Amino acid sequence: MGKATGFLEYERVNPKKRPPEERIKDWQELRLPQDLEAVKTQGARCMNCGVPFCNGGVLLNGMAAGCPVHNLIPEWNELVYKGQWEAAYKRLIRTNPFPEFTGRVCPAPCEGSCTEGYIMDSVTINNLEYEIIEKAFAEGWVVPRKTKVTWRKIAIVGSGPAGLSAAYYLNIVGHDVTVYERNDRAGGLLMYGIPNMKLEKRIVERRIELMKASGIQFVLNTEVGKDILAQTLLDQYDAVVLCAGATKSRGLDVEGKELKGVHFAIDFLKANTKSLLDSELEDGNYISAKGKKVIILGGGDTGTDCVATSIRHGCESVHQFEIMPEPPERRIAESNPWPEWPLKLKVDYGQEEAISLYGKDPRNYLISTKKIMGNENGEVKEVHTVEITWVKNSSGRMVPQEVPGSEKVWLADLVLLAMGFLGPEDTIPNELMLERDSRSNVQAEYEVFETNVEKVFTAGDMRRGQSLVVWAIQEGKLVAREVDKFLMGKSVLK
Known part of the structure; x- marks a missing residue:
């Protein structure tokens, strides 16, 4: 544990990100480093909860609850609070070889199962992990590991x-x-x-x-x-x-899927990163969203990445279509109890940037794509959609049902399929x-x-x-x- 009364004395303080209007002009990291004294205070919030659900790493209702690599979270939280950074690093790498990756891209199921999060804001576990590994690199504690050879x-x-x-x-x-x-x-x-x-x-x-x-x-x-x-x-x-x-990307089986301007999200993202690394996008070997009306089919993390990338290209507009309903703002305890992963509305970095730029969230819920229409050159020009509701069929399964009269036509120059794999x-x-x-x-x-x-x-x-x-x-x-x-x-x- 950290400080015995820390969870009562200190509030959760998230690390700051660069303002959207600044960061959309470049491809650099979003997060700003947190003052290490502030990080120590956040470590003090870890409480003596008896059973640390944060490091459980189990599946509940098909979703991760707790850390899948079983990080020794309370231990390195306490060490950070005490200023014992190298010891915290050694505890961290006992279970996780690459904290610099998970500290940046993991959605933190550990925080969703934090005991403190049951009644108040959870500990900033993800950021503590990030700060530990970055201090370890800065101090030279991360070194190559060589051992005896087995010849296998x-x-x-x-x-x-x-x-x-x-x-x-x-x-x-x-x-x-x-x-x-x-x-x-x-x-x-x-x-x-x-x-x-x-x-x-x-x-x-x-x-x-x-x-x-x-x-x-x-x-x-x-x-x-x-x-x-x-x-x-x-x-x-x-x-x-x-x-x-x-x-193997999930495709879309509708009329117009073969039109020019319809791409898998992973192809869009991969080409952009390669061109960025090769030439700072000077070689033009990527799918540009500049000046285009972009529609992204899929509301997950990949869809968010497509939103943010399209904005940095200078798209004219961007919309995300999601077939599922909008999540609630807070966990619904009856259907989604702690320590399950909390199914609640999350405004990620791409949506933050779209809201800053266009004044509204790019996500549109309960929408199904019916067809994609093209111009005389075989290029995308429209996406036709219909609103849906979810109802139980005769087998008791939830299935989508179209809402009569809810058809809509969206102008589009670029359609990105971010519907998973x-x-x-x-x-x-x-x-x-x-x-x-x-x-x-x-x-x-x-x-x-x-x-x-x-x-x-x-x-x-x-x-x-x-x-x-x-x-x-x-x-x-x-x-x-x-x-x-x-x-x-x-x-x-x-």
Whole structure:
């Protein structure tokens, strides 16, 4: 715990962000550093709650409750309060190899399950994590980790959070680890799926360089299954870990989906980040929203990232369509009790910027797209929608029902599909004849992670489907333990 009476004496103080009118002019990070004395005070708010639900990491009603990597949150909160920053850092990395990522992009299910949050504002756990790791880097406490060598060779396919986590842990127990990545830069969705203003790429590159200095090898611009067969890796390595993600985007089965100007959100975001890194957008190798009327189908984090990116391009207008109803402003205790993840309205950074620029929230709820219309050149010009309500069908399932007379036509030059992902791409699973589950993910039991093919393991979104970065990190840690057991008969990894 922090200070015994801290939760009664101090209010929650969130870290400040740069003003929207300033930050939309660049691609730099949003958050401003918090005064370390103020951070210590926030650590003092952690109470002696007896059972720290914040580090539980369980699924309740299909949503994360508590920290999936089981961070020792009360311990490092107390250490921050006492000013013992290096000890806090050591506690933090006992469970989380990459706090600089989760401290920036994790939605913080830990805070949703904070006992203090049951009756008042939860502890600023996410920001405490961010401040601990950034102070650790500033003080030089984060160094490469080299250990004895076992001479066992492991190939990891994919350098997203699951692949990096697996590589990190397999390396520290002495294995020879090579990570294969089809893009020109390592990091997977951390590099090309999350915009720079949310996670600056220098932060990803900083970690990659540390991993290289620790002895991990990265093979870039190499797509397993195409540039090199997956079977070749099986022949050359003692184990193969598949962490290629769930990158098959969910499409829209309506008239006009093939028109020019209709793009998957991930293609829009990836091209923007690559062009930004390559040339500060000077090469023009990206999908520009400048001067365009943008419509984004999907109301999640990816949709928010598309809003913010479109605004920085200089779009004329931006709207988000969400088929679900608008969440309540506060948790509804009867249907969404603590410590479940609180299902309440969140105004994220992209919406903040749209409100600042256009005077209103870009999100439109309970809307279904009926068709997309184009001009004589095959370019998008309109999106036709209808309002819906959710009703129970004869089987008791909630289904959408159109509201008569609610049809509407929206002018559009750019339509971005941000409706999630269907599962992993088929190339590697088909080549190796891997078993799939009912959602097309590669079949492997949680905490075992071994597929039906000998010495082939899988973890992260490729196994569980689209999920949080923090779940991918946890699965990378656990699959490393199972691979270590497979190769050595036992493992010191937990």
